[in-house]
Amino acid sequence: MTTETRPPHPPTTTSRQPAWEHHDVLDLDDFSVAEIETVLNLADRMREILDRRIARVPALRGYTVVNLFFEPSTRTRASFELAGKVLGADVLSLTANTSSVVKGESLIDTVRTLRAMRTDAIVMRHSMGGAPYLAAAHTDASIINAGDGAHAHPTQALLDLYTMRSHFGDLHGKRVVMVGDISHSRVARSDMWGLAAMGAEVVLCGPPTLLPRGLRASDRPAHAESALPAVTIETNIDHAIEGADVVMALRLQSERQQGGLLPSLHEYARLYQVTEERLAKAHPGYLLMHPGPKNEGTEIATDVASGDNSTIEEQVTNGVAVRMALLYLLSGRTEAPGEPSSEVRA
Amino acid sequence: MTTLAIHNGRVIDPALGRDGIADVVIVDGRIARIGPNEGDMVVEAERIDATGLVVTPGFVDLHTHLREPGFEYKETIATGTLAAARGGYTTVCAMPNTSPPLDSRASIESVLREAEHSALVRVLPIGTITLGRAGKELSPAGELFRSGVVALSDDGDAVADPNLMRHALEYSTQFGLPIAQHCEDPALVRDGVMHEGWVATRLGLRGRPASAEEIMVARDIALAELTGAHLHICHVSTAGSVALIAAARERGIHVTAEVTPHHLTLTHEEVAFHTDFRTVDYITNAKVNPPLREETDLAALGIALRDGIIDCIATDHAPHASMDKEIEFELASPGLTMLETSFALSMKLVHDGTLTLPVLIDRLTSGPVRAWGLDRRTGLEGLGTLAPGALGDVALLDPNAEWTVEPREFASKGHNTPLGGRQLRGRVVATIFGGRVVHETDRVVAL
Numbered sequence: 001m002t003t004e005t006r007p008p009h010p011p012t013t014t015s016r017q018p019a020w021e022h023h024d025v026l027d028l029d030d031f032s033v034a035e036i037e038t039v040l041n042l043a044d045r046m047r048e049i050l051d052r053r054i055a056r057v058p059a060l061r062g063y064t065v066v067n068l069f070f071e072p073s074t075r076t077r078a079s080f081e082l083a084g085k086v087l088g089a090d091v092l093s094l095t096a097n098t099s100s101v102v103k104g105e106s107l108i109d110t111v112r113t114l115r116a117m118r119t120d121a122i123v124m125r126h127s128m129g130g131a132p133y134l135a136a137a138h139t140d141a142s143i144i145n146a147g148d149g150a151h152a153h154p155t156q157a158l159l160d161l162y163t164m165r166s167h168f169g170d171l172h173g174k175r176v177v178m179v180g181d182i183s184h185s186r187v188a189r190s191d192m193w194g195l196a197a198m199g200a201e202v203v204l205c206g207p208p209t210l211l212p213r214g215l216r217a218s219d220r221p222a223h224a225e226s227a228l229p230a231v232t233i234e235t236n237i238d239h240a241i242e243g244a245d246v247v248m249a250l251r252l253q254s255e256r257q258q259g260g261l262l263p264s265l266h267e268y269a270r271l272y273q274v275t276e277e278r279l280a281k282a283h284p285g286y287l288l289m290h291p292g293p294k295n296e297g298t299e300i301a302t303d304v305a306s307g308d309n310s311t312i313e314e315q316v317t318n319g320v321a322v323r324m325a326l327l328y329l330l331s332g333r334t335e336a337p338g339e340p341s342s343e344v345r346a
Numbered sequence: 347m348t349t350l351a352i353h354n355g356r357v358i359d360p361a362l363g364r365d366g367i368a369d370v371v372i373v374d375g376r377i378a379r380i381g382p383n384e385g386d387m388v389v390e391a392e393r394i395d396a397t398g399l400v401v402t403p404g405f406v407d408l409h410t411h412l413r414e415p416g417f418e419y420k421e422t423i424a425t426g427t428l429a430a431a432r433g434g435y436t437t438v439c440a441m442p443n444t445s446p447p448l449d450s451r452a453s454i455e456s457v458l459r460e461a462e463h464s465a466l467v468r469v470l471p472i473g474t475i476t477l478g479r480a481g482k483e484l485s486p487a488g489e490l491f492r493s494g495v496v497a498l499s500d501d502g503d504a505v506a507d508p509n510l511m512r513h514a515l516e517y518s519t520q521f522g523l524p525i526a527q528h529c530e531d532p533a534l535v536r537d538g539v540m541h542e543g544w545v546a547t548r549l550g551l552r553g554r555p556a557s558a559e560e561i562m563v564a565r566d567i568a569l570a571e572l573t574g575a576h577l578h579i580c581h582v583s584t585a586g587s588v589a590l591i592a593a594a595r596e597r598g599i600h601v602t603a604e605v606t607p608h609h610l611t612l613t614h615e616e617v618a619f620h621t622d623f624r625t626v627d628y629i630t631n632a633k634v635n636p637p638l639r640e641e642t643d644l645a646a647l648g649i650a651l652r653d654g655i656i657d658c659i660a661t662d663h664a665p666h667a668s669m670d671k672e673i674e675f676e677l678a679s680p681g682l683t684m685l686e687t688s689f690a691l692s693m694k695l696v697h698d699g700t701l702t703l704p705v706l707i708d709r710l711t712s713g714p715v716r717a718w719g720l721d722r723r724t725g726l727e728g729l730g731t732l733a734p735g736a737l738g739d740v741a742l743l744d745p746n747a748e749w750t751v752e753p754r755e756f757a758s759k760g761h762n763t764p765l766g767g768r769q770l771r772g773r774v775v776a777t778i779f780g781g782r783v784v785h786e787t788d789r790v791v792a793l
Contacts, residue, residue, distance in 0.1 A: 026625075027625075027626070029624065029625055029626065030624055030625040106669075106672075106673060107673065107674060108672065108673075126674075128674045128676045128677070129549055129550040129551050129628070129675065129676070130549065130550075130551070130627075130628030130674065130675045131674050133626075133627055133628050134628065134672075134673070134674060134675075148550070149550050149551070149676075150550035150551075150552075151549060151550025151551070152550065186550060189548075189550055212546075212547040213542060213543055213544065213546075213547055213553070214543050214544025214546075214547045214548075215544070220544045221641055224544065224615070224623065226623055227544065227545075227548060227623040228544060228547065228548055
């Protein structure tokens with residue numbers, strides 16, 4: 001394993017210390033339930049800081065975070081930037097270009113250079129699956145995966161879990177339905193791991209052309225049964241939504257139609273759009289989620305996106321809190337982050 | 347007169363149907379005698395004690411990337427043939443995807459000249475099917491044939507255009523040259539980077555479906571039937587391809603096939619997992635085209651090799667520098683360096699009972715020679731055998747010796763293998779090319 005050469009994880013000092021073994025956040029597949037709870041519990045405290053009149057504490061003073069984005073992003077980048085700033089970290093955002101990689105400035109060079117400048121954490125968004133793993137294997141700065149290709153988006157998954165938990169308390173046995181382009185969705189992949197760990201029932205719904213192979217345990221050899229989370233596959237959205245506690249619509253990119261995966265966006269909307277009428281079959285008190293940015297009128301109807309059950313904006317706020325919690329945990333700092341005594345005076 | 351006597355080994359020569367303790371005597375580069383105690387009959391000789399070892403003809407590889415000219419940072423004819431010698435190979439067929447590609451007499455001759463200077467074992471060049479490997483126009487097959495190529499191939503890429511492939515096959519019949527096709531339909535492969543299956547799904551990587559290979563195998567078999575040409579399927583990787591090839595051979599179509607040691611023994615799980623399924627990695631050293639497949643494919647390939655539906659093992663030795671592999675998975679160059687691990691990895695099929703040792707040796711020696719008629723094509727009589735009069739190309743093997751793969755110790759410039767640190771069972775103890783020892787380990791005991 002490439003991480004063998006890495007320095008050991010920050011030690012967990014006492015048994016009262018919350019569970020946390022991570023030097024990087026690459027995906028949720030290697031998170032224990034206890035670690036997920038550590039993040040979510042700390043995010044509660046961060047959410048409280050965030051909601052203060054003056055949302056600024058010095059908990060990460062002297063900690064340097066670089067947002068290294070090889071792919072355009074507004075919300076994730078802003079979310080990390082604010083998360084770092086609220087905690088008093090120095091945050092630098094770089095928009096890198098994948099073509100510079102091809103031209104010879106390798107990803108490895110880039111992360112090593114940033115580390116040489118004493119960067120503590122690199123938040124990375126990349127169009128290619130696995131790029132953060134390559135980075136993590138070649139630097140001892142903490143790498144946070146802010147989305148890699150179609151592979152993973154662990155901070156999105158954590159904020160989704162946080163949002164669900166804040167409504168339901170316990171996710172055990174909750175029916176969570178993700179609808180849309182599962183094949184190309186890093187959100188769905190990371191959510192699957194987190195939801196399965198927390199005991200939720202995961203239902204994936206989409207047209208067969210947008211469902212990746214091997215998701216059904218029966219499509220894998222026996223020894224690999226646990227190699228992906230247990231999920232249910234459903235191509236009929238009405239069946240999928242029946243009794244759902246959470247319905248999450250995924251962004252559908254118009255390229256899928258040009259790529260021959262869909263006859264038309266119109267037909268997609270007719271077959272898979274999350275609508276008021278379809279949501280009538282969901283469990284009362286259901287949550288309607290979307291990782292954004294959303295295409296209203298395609299994967300989600302406008303009225304439900306802004307309806308009473310929608311948590312879309314709440315997810316955005318929670319995203320900042322969850323990312324604050326992650327940065328704080330990765331920093332290895334242990335004093336309580338939001339004590340009034342440590343607050344910066346306005 | 348120089349004489350080399352190899353004493354008391356278990357001599358396995360599938361072409362001669364020989365398997366028993368014997369001595370092999372090589373005089374002036376050619377096999378002179380073979381039989382029990384024959385070595386004692388010669389008076390003055392260099393002697394090797396092969397007691398406890400297996401003595402076979404030197405291996406023949408139909409599929410080697412030597413990278414010269416153009417990619418000398420990955421491999422050269424000198425380093426590639428040293429790697430071949432370490433792997434027990436005494437004849438390697440050099441693939442033409444160099445820079446420039448081997449699509450002219452001049453480029454073939456330059457490779458042969460360089461080989462004469464720096465090669466440690468025999469290099470037989472393969473020419474391209476199409477000019478510049480561009481898949482648009484035919485290469486001058488007649489000129490290439492007269493320059494000494496043993497086959498034509500655009501390996502690395504398929505000849506995608508079925509009409510051009512039809513003509514390539516048709517045209518080749520006048521020279522009797524095999525057309526060696528890398529079967530993967532680019533329209534189905536698109537930008538896939540690994541086998542399409544659950545591992546690709548977990549990694550979020552785009553897949554290359556098994557059907558992309560099978561469609562082209564089926565297509566080219568139909569074209570071989572139409573034209574009566576000799577079609578050779580490179581690196582077969584799926585159970586579906588095996589079924590198609592078996593059916594074609596049943597119908598008498600001239601189709602031959604090879605399989606690599608890695609497609610026989612490694613699955614797509616190599617790409618993602620080091621020890622368990624808890625966390626993933628993106629292991630570019632397991633990236634190869636066609637990709638590593640699934641257990642069911644491995645099983646079908648092993649049986650097909652045993653039954654002779656697949657003629658031989660070929661390494662597809664594809665050395666790359668670390669800069670080609672220590673990058674994002676999607677950008678990493680495909681291929682494994684394989685010459686030095688080929689025998690040991692293939693021995694897994696003997697250890698697990700799929701193949702007998704003599705059958706494995708056949709697929710490494712006389713199998714490839716038969717597939718392409720290499721002896722007749724090159725005038726190298728007895729190639730791949732230990733028949734008296736044949737070239738003194740011999741491998742000394744210890745089928746049960748365990749060793750740990752240490753890529754940094756490879757003779758090849760390419761250290762790109764997912765086998766690093768792994769224990770393999772089966773070792774090439776010495777290699778003799780034209781009566782000269784070109785590789786020996788400390789296991790070799792001179793008498």
